[in-house]
Every structure is written in C-alpha cells, then in structure tokens.
C-alpha cells in the first residue's frame with residue numbers, strides 16, 4: 058500500500074476501467090494513466106484487417122507484461138465495409154489528404170463502433186469507465202476523434218444501456234509533445250518509446266521514420282526531449298520523472 062513509484066498513492070485507485078487499446082503510443086500512455094487511477098483495468102483491441110498483425114501481437118504482449126486482462130474482438134467487417142489504407146493492403150497510406158478531404162487512413166465510423174463495442178464489453182465485465190486515446194489537437198482531420206463526438210456518444214451509450222458510463226479521454230487536448238510528457242510523468246517514457254507500435258509500416262519503437270504516423274510521433278518526441286533537456290539544464294523545477 059506504500060508503493061508511490063507511479064507518482065501517486067495507489068490507495069486512491071478505485072473502480073474498473075476498460076481501455077481501448079491498439080499497442081500504439083497513445084493508447085499505451087492511456088493504459089498507464091488508467092493503471093494509476095483504477096483498481097482494475099482491462100484492455101480491448103479490435104481486429105479489423107489491420108495492415109500488420111504485429112499491431113495485434115504488440116497489444117497483447119504489452120497487456121500481458123503489465124498484468125492486464127486483454128480482450129481481442131473481431132471487427133473485420135469494418136475492412137469489408139470501408140476500404141481505407143489502414144484496413145486494406147492494396148491501398149497505400151498517402152502522405153496528405155485527398156484535396157479537401159480526409160486522410161486515406163481514415164476509417165469511417167471506427168470510433169463509433171469501437172467505443173460502442175467497448176461499452177458492451179465494459180457492461181459485461183462490470184467496468185464503469187471506458188478510456189480512449191482519441192485526440193482533437195493533432196489530428197483534427199478525423200471527425201470521430203473530436204470531443205463533441207465523444208460527449209455525444211457517451212450520452213447515447215448511457216441511454217442505450219441505461220448505465221452511467223464515463224468515457225475518459227486523457228489525451229483529448231494534448232499535442233504529441235505533451236503526450237510524451239504525460240508518459241514520462243507516469244514513469245512510462247522508455248516503455249512507451251521502445252515497446253509501442255505506431256508506424257503504418259509495422260515497425261516498432263521509432264518506426265520507419267517516413268510514414269505520417271512516424272513523422273507525427275517523432276516531431277513530438279524531439280520537441281519533448283529538447284524541452285526536457287532545457288528544463289534539466291535549468292535544474293529549476295523537477296526532473297520530469299524520466300532522469
């Protein structure tokens with residue numbers, strides 16, 4: 058009961074949460090966030106024809122390592138309904154959105170479906186909270202990552218199941234630099250950097266360096282490391298937790 062290594066008193070943890078989990082930087086940071094706040098945490102990963110089976114393996118192995126019960130649900134119908142560069146091997150990931158449109162990595166309805174199924178699972182395992190790493194700040198091209206959608210869906214899910222779920226979005230207003238900072242404050246900086254898979258080309262950790270996901274992740278990391286270095290040099294406030 059005296060373990061303060063995660064930066065907070067574990068005595069305050071209560072309740073149960075289900076984390077929507079892909080094994081990437083964002084959802085792994087959310088998993089650490091949830092582990093610090095909830096007595097019980099389970100993860101759910103959706104199989105929907107991802108380009109890389111490694112993503113599913115990565116999610117399962119992180120959950121196992123952190124001692125978290127892990128669920129994998131088959132949502133392969135999503136790839137059938139909505140061909141996108143993330144669900145179809147024959148569609149390449151484009152660097153930029155089609156003119157005036159969304160990035161071709163956008164999977165229409167993905168978060169609507171994932172969060173609805175996560176809520177059904179949460180009901181089944183007795184969890185009141187659903188945690189998702191969606192973020193409006195960096196990737197506002199995805200309509201189902203916006204806060205207004207999450208708020209709306211939370212109401213709908215609660216009405217649909219007559220249950221007071223809370224959807225938590227710890228990254229909603231953070232940019233990628235601040236997401237790295239959060240991982241660091243949770244004592245998970247190295248873990249997130251080395252163990253997660255964000256790259257669209259299926260390369261773990263720092264990735265291929267070229268795809269849009271790698272570029273976003275790396276620019277945030279570089280900005281955070283530069284700021285952390287400057288802070289450490291000033292040695293005025295804190296260590297940032299990662300030293």
Ligand SMILES: [Zn+2]
Pocket residue numbers: 255256257258259260264265266267268269270271
């Ligand atoms: Zn990449």
